[in-house]
Amino acid sequence: MLRRVYVWELPVRFYHWLNALVMVALVATGFYIADPLALQSQREATGKFTMGWIRYIHFAAAYLFFFNFLARIYWGFVGNKFANWKQFIPVSGTFFKEMWTVIKMDVLMMKNREHMSIGHNALAGFTYFLTFILFLIQCLTGFGLYAAMSDWWFPQLFAWVPALFGGDILTRQIHHWAMWFFILFVVIHIYLVFYHDYIEGRGEISSMGGGWKFIEEEAFEKEHTHTPNPE
Amino acid sequence: MIHETLPSPPTYYEEVERKGYSRREFMAFVTTMAAFMGLENSAIGQVVHALETKSRVPVIWLHFQECTCCSESFIRSSHPIVADILLDKISLDYTETLMAASGVQAEEAMKHTMEKYRGEYILCVEGSVPTGADGVYCMIGGKTSLQILEEAAAGAKAVIAWGSCASNGCVQAARPNPTNATPIHKLLKGIPLIKVPGCPPIGEVMAGVIVHLVTFGKIPELDRLGRPKAFYSKRVHDSCYRRAYYDAGLFVESFDDENAKKGYCLYKVGCKGPSTYNACGVMRWNGGTSFPIQAGHGCIGCSEENFWDNGRFYERASAFAGFGIEANADTLGKAALAATGVGIAAHAIATNVRKHKLIAGKVQEGKISEKEFES
Numbered sequence: 001m002l003r004r005v006y007v008w009e010l011p012v013r014f015y016h017w018l019n020a021l022v023m024v025a026l027v028a029t030g031f032y033i034a035d036p037l038a039l040q041s042q043r044e045a046t047g048k049f050t051m052g053w054i055r056y057i058h059f060a061a062a063y064l065f066f067f068n069f070l071a072r073i074y075w076g077f078v079g080n081k082f083a084n085w086k087q088f089i090p091v092s093g094t095f096f097k098e099m100w101t102v103i104k105m106d107v108l109m110m111k112n113r114e115h116m117s118i119g120h121n122a123l124a125g126f127t128y129f130l131t132f133i134l135f136l137i138q139c140l141t142g143f144g145l146y147a148a149m150s151d152w153w154f155p156q157l158f159a160w161v162p163a164l165f166g167g168d169i170l171t172r173q174i175h176h177w178a179m180w181f182f183i184l185f186v187v188i189h190i191y192l193v194f195y196h197d198y199i200e201g202r203g204e205i206s207s208m209g210g211g212w213k214f215i216e217e218e219a220f221e222k223e224h225t226h227t228p229n230p231e
Numbered sequence: 232m233i234h235e236t237l238p239s240p241p242t243y244y245e246e247v248e249r250k251g252y253s254r255r256e257f258m259a260f261v262t263t264m265a266a267f268m269g270l271e272n273s274a275i276g277q278v279v280h281a282l283e284t285k286s287r288v289p290v291i292w293l294h295f296q297e298c299t300c301c302s303e304s305f306i307r308s309s310h311p312i313v314a315d316i317l318l319d320k321i322s323l324d325y326t327e328t329l330m331a332a333s334g335v336q337a338e339e340a341m342k343h344t345m346e347k348y349r350g351e352y353i354l355c356v357e358g359s360v361p362t363g364a365d366g367v368y369c370m371i372g373g374k375t376s377l378q379i380l381e382e383a384a385a386g387a388k389a390v391i392a393w394g395s396c397a398s399n400g401c402v403q404a405a406r407p408n409p410t411n412a413t414p415i416h417k418l419l420k421g422i423p424l425i426k427v428p429g430c431p432p433i434g435e436v437m438a439g440v441i442v443h444l445v446t447f448g449k450i451p452e453l454d455r456l457g458r459p460k461a462f463y464s465k466r467v468h469d470s471c472y473r474r475a476y477y478d479a480g481l482f483v484e485s486f487d488d489e490n491a492k493k494g495y496c497l498y499k500v501g502c503k504g505p506s507t508y509n510a511c512g513v514m515r516w517n518g519g520t521s522f523p524i525q526a527g528h529g530c531i532g533c534s535e536e537n538f539w540d541n542g543r544f545y546e547r548a549s550a551f552a553g554f555g556i557e558a559n560a561d562t563l564g565k566a567a568l569a570a571t572g573v574g575i576a577a578h579a580i581a582t583n584v585r586k587h588k589l590i591a592g593k594v595q596e597g598k599i600s601e602k603e604f605e606s
Contacts, residue, residue, distance in 0.1 A: 036482060052479070148464075167536045187571050199589060
């Protein structure tokens with residue numbers, strides 16, 4: 001028997017898909033900004049705004065990305081236990097133990113047993129924590145570079161970042177390097193969603209649509225069912 | 232005449248007159264400087280008054296590891312009064328390049344200024360200070376650069392770091408930095424310091440900084456990196472006359488193509504204008520004649536810290552130190568992406584092998600249910 005569990009609440013799902021959308025937009029426009037296409041045009045430069053629009057999308061998406069990220073952090077304190085910050089930051093021995101279990105089972109494939117976590121497993125949670133740090137690096141360097149172009153007070157909060165790296169050149173490079181980790185993350189993330197759906201059959205892929213996962217009845221009887229860093 | 236009996240040193244204006252400049256020329260100079268410094272029209276009177284009443288500020292101008300391009304730039308600033316009055320005739324008590332004295336007399340002159348005008352003189356430093364091998368790479372009169380710098384800075388009112396060498400080390404500090412060339416802000420603490428980076432800085436910018444110090448008696452407003460805001464708050468990109476081509480997305484693809492002839496944006500051939508804070512696009516060089524981008528060459532970012540090592544001059548791609556000369560972030564990224572792909576394929580295969588039983592069980596269960604619906 002499988003039981004329906006409401007794992008991902010609406011704000012989490014909203015965050016996930018908005019994040020996916022803006023991340024694709026940011027990477028695509030970011031690549032374009034780094035190395036624009038060789039456009040040919042008979043029109044006067046004043047009649048065209050290609051690079052301008054690409055950059056506009058990049059900056060607009062950056063704002064969405066940042067505030068979406070902030071909203072998710074807030075939800076990490078008020079959302080359900082699968083959304084809680086304790087899913088991401090290792091503050092207990094249990095967390096590390098579960099991480100090791102996941103490595104043995106899903107990476108090294110030493111065990112054949114199914115793992116019982118319902119929300120994020122500990123390794124996934126910790127990986128998301130690392131991506132949050134990466135988000136922060138991208139926001140800091142990105143808005144830092146943007147600050148000089150803006151009169152608004154908000155980007156000015158980041159103006160100290162390029163100064164920290166001695167100027168825009170290195171800041172821009174860090175921003176560019178860090179972008180690659182997003183690409184690698186997305187590839188691995190999508191693969192693992194399919195992987196878990198395939199071997200566990202609990203509706204891993206569709207869970208980010210409706211929010212539900214379908215968990216075996218026995219799992220509710222066992223003790224270590226779910227969340228790392230239990231209260 | 233009472234004035235002649237007084238021992239006080241001449242004011243700037245008196246020196247201007249003595250050199251044979253007319254009042255009109257003097258006013259033109261002040262107006263030009265005020266405009267460069269970003270002052271309002273009403274402040275012109277203030278500058279005039281300051282130069283008429285204030286006597287010369289003594290300047291000690293030290294040269295360490297550098298090429299003297301800063302001095303060259305300064306004496307070529309567009310208005311002759313800059314070099315003639317601020318530098319040549321009035322203020323310079325000691326500078327290796329331009330002073331008439333040499334040897335013992337020169338050292339005496341510096342010592343004299345340091346003692347007589349203690350706490351009043353401005354110390355200008357051109358060049359970085361080598362601290363490697365106890366400083367033997369650059370010694371003058373038997374002293375290391377560091378010793379000379381520290382002695383001179385002790386009694387200075389303010390220090391100006393001319394050029395990229397003094398501000399951030401420039402080429403001598405590029406990897407592997409054999410002499411351990413050090414910018415002076417890392418060696419001097421607790422003294423007002425103005426960085427005027429550039430290789431060299433624009434002559435008018437240098438003059439503007441000095442005129443500001445003389446006029447207002449204090450250092451100009453500085454940004455986070457210690458550069459005067461009046462000249463370094465905007466990127467070269469923001470004031471570039473080719474900016475419209477950038478926004479339109481029209482770029483020079485190679486230096487000999489049609490787009491280069493049309494004067495398109497040099498972004499794709501490595502222009503560092505978008506990351507470089509300087510006044511080149513506004514003030515230009517050689518008396519406002521031109522600047523690198525106008526001459527068809529991208530900005531190399533010479534006023535930015537570590538511009539020698541931060542990527543190559545002729546491409547946008549970020550060089551990645553330590554991974555070979557051809558490696559850049561994107562090459563590495565693609566390699567990492569390929570490795571990830573291979574890893575995923577291997578993992579997928581391993582999953583089907585190692586977890587065969589588990590998967591087979593699921594498939595079996597699914598098929599049984601399917602059958603039940605059929606019947």
